[in-house]
């Protein structure tokens with residue numbers, strides 16, 4: 001007997017469409033599962049990579065377009081604000097009409113861009129202070145440069161917020177490797193410089209100022225040199241993997257004593273700087289205030305960098321970094337200055353449709369209001385209880401698997417079980433967003449104009465930043481959701497020890513209350529396991545069940561954990577990616593994600609087998625001659641069907657802590673004997689690792 005419901009039929013046809021049954025599943029399961037998908041799906045000109053996730057995200061944007069364009073009588077003010085913001089964003093003719101003036105009018109507020117104005121020294125240079133500029137960009141424009149000042153949860157007390165001083169964590173050219181400006185990076189570097197040159201030139205011509213191209217080229221080169229030096233002064237991601245090294249608590253006053261920063265013989269005053277920011281939210285910060293310095297070495301190195309440059313260079317750099325991100329909301333001439341840079345970096349040859357950019361922008365900025373519109377339109381309540389059951393199953397499997405681990409001693413197992421039981425789950429959306437009063441209050445200080453998109457952007461930048469700064473004197477609200485509902489992703493938060501599954505991801509192929517359970521466990525089931533395992537991976541294991549950063553593993557268990565992790569690190573480092581010029585994966589940088597992937601698939605499979613024990617085998621699917629054990633793995637793999645442009649492959653292998661999708665599938669299945677059993681793969685086949693690694 002066959003399952004012929006709509007969902008079974010739809011799932012079966014999707015699985016058949018995406019796979020390539022001519023490939024031997026024991027040779028390359030990724031090609032077997034996704035061969036059909038890869039043939040049919042080309043990367044859109046607007047994207048640098050394309051996957052199942054992106055197709056779902058595109059579909060989500062269509063839903064958002066619908067709800068944001070619909071006028072509803074007597075709706076909550078917050079929802080109208082979201083629609084007004086969206087309207088201002090898609091109003092292309094008005095944005096075109098306004099040209100560069102919205103940006104030009106606000107440059108004085110960040111002490112102007114020297115290379116795009118005359119007499120900068122007289123008008124701004126004389127009274128210029130580094131603290132003033134960095135502080136203004138931070139508190140009013142949410143831009144962190146040189147000194148990254150932020151208020152975040154205290155790793156050692158997850159109920160409190162504390163001021164952090166960190167290194168600059170963003171670069172114009174994405175990652176520090178690009179600044180060698182040779183080989184695969186030459187094109188991006190050149191395009192980056194050209195982008196800066198073109199933007200400065202456009203502003204000068206808008207201001208009717210003469211243009212000395214030679215002089216401007218020199219300034220552009222100095223700015224990129226400065227940024228390269230800043231990049232080289234930062235700690236590498238590997239150095240920063242260990243929260244213990246990052247956690248340097250000290251008094252604010254100590255920064256002035258131990259961390260001298262000097263520019264053009266001006267000494268950076270850390271207290272003055274802090275006050276410049278916190279005064280804007282009426283919070284006074286004494287010298288004795290405890291702060292966390294995440295990057296002491298960076299600040300020591302930074303001082304040597306500053307010695308090589310002038311205040312003009314720094315000002316050129318900082319305004320450039322702000323302005324380069326603002327052109328996307330401006331007229332065609334301004335957006336065009338970024339085109340070649342975007343193509344060099346990501347390989348895309350055309351911009352995403354404006355309505356898509358706008359739906360995304362509004363969702364990212366008013367995620368509670370948009371989440372409400374999305375949930376009302378597209379989320380079914382039944383999903384919640386089904387998810388609760390699946391999470392319960394997988395949590396149980398995780399805990400019972402702990403007992404089988406030979407490398408973890410009893411004491412650590414007990415603490416791990418406690419932590420696993422304490423993990424809180426967030427499914428779909430928070431009830432708060434369904435309450436008009438809550439929603440209106442959330443956005444009460446925001447008011448948008450349908451005619452001033454650029455100003456709306458500035459208002460959002462300031463609103464978000466002020467909200468973050470104000471947190472310093474309040475306790476952490478553990479009830480608040482940190483993620484919107486219209487999001488196709490899932491998360492684990494170490495500070496909160498919680499797993500989050502927004503409404504957006506609770507849909508096929510991950511999940512459907514009517515599709516076979518084998519597909520749900522292979523889909524969202526693996527994701528659930530992945531998120532739970534994050535609580536015990538390279539970063540997660542440093543936080544206890546209350547999200548407090550402390551070492552709760554015995555040294556012996558931790559040593560063994562490192563040994564087993566090394567097996568995975570070496571295994572993934574062996575993968576070389578032809579699309580990224582044959583670069584090898586960084587098995588250390590992707591370690592946490594690989595531990596989570598390998599754990600997730602195992603836990604989900606075992607939970608599925610227990611489901612079948614309890615409820616019996618499911619009916620076969622029409623037109624596809626595979627057992628549900630096999631369908632479990634097939635659906636898991638198809639979640640990861642995806643492809644990358646070469647430029648994105650280089651970015652992903654450098655920046656993404658996740659392995660490239662094909663290796664997420666191959667790596668985790670080669671380490672999982674149950675896969676080989678389900679497809680009768682013999683030991684010598686490619687899909688069976690000759691050295692099976694297992695952590696959880």
Ligand SMILES: CCC[C@H](CC1(C(=O)N[C@H](Cc2ncc(-c3ccccc3)o2)C(=O)O)CCCC1)C(=O)O
Nearest residue numbers: 049050051053489490491492527530642643658661
């Ligand atoms: C903040 C981290 C959240 C993450 C969530 C999960 C994840 O991996 N999410 C996405 C998956 C993704 N999005 C786009 C693409 C993609 C697009 C084109 C080509 C290739 C890939 O792949 C990701 O962030 O990579 C873990 C398992 C599923 C959800 C985590 O917990 O590590």
Ligand SMILES: [Zn+2]
Nearest residue numbers: 530534593596
């Ligand atoms: Zn992950």
